[in-house]
Amino acid sequence: MDKKGDSLLEKQLIWAFYLILVVVVYFMISGISTEKSYYEDYLVRNLGLSLDTLHNAPGELNVYHKNLNDVTVNIKENVVEVRSSTKTPKVYLFTRDKNFQQIDSSFNFNNSTLKISKDKEIYLENE
Amino acid sequence: MNKKAAFDTTHELMIWIPRIIILVIVVGIVYSLITIPVQKNFEIDTLQEKILRQRFVYSENCLAYEDNNVYSGIIDKNKFTQTNLENCFQFNNNIGVNLNLMTNDVKTINLNERLSNKFDFCFDKDHFTCSNYTYYILTKDNNRFVPGLLNIAMIKLK
Numbered sequence: 001m002d003k004k005g006d007s008l009l010e011k012q013l014i015w016a017f018y019l020i021l022v023v024v025v026y027f028m029i030s031g032i033s034t035e036k037s038y039y040e041d042y043l044v045r046n047l048g049l050s051l052d053t054l055h056n057a058p059g060e061l062n063v064y065h066k067n068l069n070d071v072t073v074n075i076k077e078n079v080v081e082v083r084s085s086t087k088t089p090k091v092y093l094f095t096r097d098k099n100f101q102q103i104d105s106s107f108n109f110n111n112s113t114l115k116i117s118k119d120k121e122i123y124l125e126n127e
Numbered sequence: 128m129n130k131k132a133a134f135d136t137t138h139e140l141m142i143w144i145p146r147i148i149i150l151v152i153v154v155g156i157v158y159s160l161i162t163i164p165v166q167k168n169f170e171i172d173t174l175q176e177k178i179l180r181q182r183f184v185y186s187e188n189c190l191a192y193e194d195n196n197v198y199s200g201i202i203d204k205n206k207f208t209q210t211n212l213e214n215c216f217q218f219n220n221n222i223g224v225n226l227n228l229m230t231n232d233v234k235t236i237n238l239n240e241r242l243s244n245k246f247d248f249c250f251d252k253d254h255f256t257c258s259n260y261t262y263y264i265l266t267k268d269n270n271r272f273v274p275g276l277l278n279i280a281m282i283k284l285k
Contacts, residue, residue: 017150025157038169045171052178055215056185058197078219093221095179097188098214 040071040090044082047073047114048092051080054118055097064127065114073114075124096122172256176222176281182215183226183279184262189215190277192267202228202277204268209236221284230266230275242282249282256283 050063074081074089078096083089113127183189185199189212192201207228216224216238223242228234237243249257259280265272 017146021150021154024154028158028161041169045169049171049175049178052175052182055188056178056182058185058187058191058199078217093219095182095219095222096217097182097186098217 040082040084043068043071044080044090044092047075047082048080048094050116051094051096051122054116054122055095057118060119061117063116065116067112068114069112172283172285173258176256176258176283179216179222180258180260180279180281183212184264184277186215200262200264201272202264202266202275204228204230204266207234207236212236212238223282225280227278228266228275229278230268230273242284246280246282254285256285257281 047065050065054061054063071082071084074083078094080092080094081089115125115127117123117125184202185191187193187197190202190206192198192203207226212226220239220241222239223245224238225243225246226236226238245255246257248255257280259278262277262279264275264277266275
């Protein structure tokens with residue numbers, strides 16, 4: 001192959017590498033942005049921090065978490081578990097007080113809206 | 128393969144090695160730039176400790192003084208007991224708390240002894256998150272309001 005041919009082959013290889021790089025970066029970004037486990041991670045922390053914060057509030061308060069269709073929420077003792085399909089559940093350990101007695105048994109939730117109410121005690125309800 | 132062809136092949140190979148190394152470095156940097164900020168966004172240990180710390184001062188079930196209303200920031204000295212604080216801060220074996228109420232005298236309470244005597248390990252940022260905050264408060268002692276300090280040190284197992 002003459003020098004011109006060599007140069008052409010080299011350019012083709014470089015473009016092939018560029019294409020591979022673009023594809024790899026695309027899958028990295030799409031993988032991160034659509035990763036469902038990130039949503040579960042966010043949701044379990046959001047629910048757990050909500051429960052922790054509700055204990056601080058003097059007086060009555062209701063907190064609604066909406067659009068929870070695709071996940072199963074399980075709250076037992078001081079553990080919030082969020083799970084979708086068969087994946088390993090995401091877990092948050094919250095800190096309860098003596099008035100958080102209503103949900104000692106396993107609370108399974110699979111509706112679209114979860115209501116957490118606080119007056120003197122804290123309740124969890126399927127809406 | 129003649130000598131010139133062999134030399135050309137070797138030469139090409141030598142040129143491509145640094146290119147591949149640079150490519151790997153670039154891919155690594157791009158991956159890090161994307162993933163590191165996303166992972167950092169989910170670090171909530173400090174926020175969790177702040178929320179839990181506030182419970183002692185704001186909640187009537189912990190230390191906040193209550194008659195018909197709840198007075199957040201005013202500490203009822205009668206509530207500063209081991210039993211009451213264990214009732215308002217239950218069931219979390221990953222967190223240890225050390226509370227010091229300083230008025231005319233100093234009272235100390237530790238919650239979850241398994242962790243609350245491990246503050247010396249706070250230098251280990253990979254396994255523990257620690258915080259230490261002092262609130263300026265009023266304490267209600269019988270019929271008197273006395274100014275004081277409430278220091279809350281918290282250690283959390285990661």
